Amino acid sequence: MTSSTRTRRFGLTASQPAIEAAANAVIPMVPVTDARIVARSPRATLTTTTRSGAAPTTKRKEPTMDPQVSLWRALASGDPLAREQLLKEHLGLVHHVARQMSKTLAVKADFDELVSSGSIGLMSALEAFDVDRGLAFSTFAAPRIRGAILDELRRQDHVPRSIRRKTREISQAREALGRVLGRSPNDREVADHLGVDLQTLWKWRSDVEGAHHVPLDRSPSETETLAPTPIEVLADEANDSVDDLITREQEVHHLRDAILRLKEQERTVLSLYYFEELKLHEIADILQLTESRVSQIRSKALLKLRTELRPLREEVA
Template identity: 65%
Template sequence: MPRIRGAILDELRRQDHVPRSIRRKTREIAQARETLSRIFGRPASDRELAEQLGLELETLWRWQADTENAVQISLDQGASDHEGEPFLPPEALSDDTASSIEDEISRDQEKEILKQALTRLKEQERIVLTLYYFEELKLHEIADVLDLTESRVSQIRAKALTRLRTELSHFRAPA
């Protein structure tokens, strides 16, 4: 049995385009972020995260950029959240006849929670997310507007999304 398991793991590693070092960095960052979030009761700052990992701030930013660029989404498979629950396409979820007042209230509450979470982001993070998702600017265009490097804009966007995920994860209904 161990030989079969080993062969399966070897094949999975062979097919994985992301180096083990990037996977390790991703795990270390996630574990440190979770630990600090539990300790402080809020998302950790980059400085706190770097200190927890024993890294310089610049090194942490490089790690975050490396791990963000390693994200892979399968186009052959349905999307799922971090718990493996499948996402359905919006058209599969929408049913005009089944729309109820409770659904409407729930959507309004979710919008309000998201709005509050966005207001707690740093101004620069809010600006980057607004320009990227609402104004649909590309990273290099945002970099020009904010007089930053494209790499730094990518880091700010990744950090903002991580903060939002962390903050909004507290509002997820238990499965």
């Protein structure tokens, strides 16, 4: 076989002397009865030659499906082995989320229990994930794993209902008075609004504080310094001139609803940036976008949130 014949066989041309020389050096002569695939590149071909000297027939190698995509396809068809393999492959994500949360939770929890609860979220994410949407599974699953852990911690929370009720009543009273007075009410005003005396109000407050009822997504040190949770940070950025008459509770409630109305990609960027505390370049890697594009998506989402919160400002102005 001449070098030119061998070159044509691998999709090369005579005008490529360097490539031809390389082909001559690394591709051995094969018997005329052999049929083999001789390269892994997209241009690789299968050549079959017969002893009769008939013209060779060439077939292009068909591309193979990504093994991960094949696994997701198998899971969608109900393959239990695919489910088991995907669970094993992504269990590390559960450990990662659990480690992050164990550092910031206000309550002490056993790490293994966090992992156990998070695994439920992982299984739920496996069932709901659509590989054709192009989103990385880790991006899709992390919020669900975190949510499953928080749900279990809340389920185990044994703060008495009476304490919860007192907390809610005091908060609602302060909120209502703030709208009317245009400032934060004092204890006397809150007590009068609730129809109780100061001693009763102080007793309620003591009961609430004694129960150590701290939000699950805020650490004790953060509570002491009134540092904001991620959703509160997002509220500040979405509306950096919110009127003082609007309470934090109102603000966060409206913001949660507004986030649900964002596009999925916008919600994902905000979630990764504010809740998972990733950098823009890290989000860009996950979503396979440029860092500038991620920044644009974040800015656009914040603009939408400001627009959503504007009527709330005008309502109490």
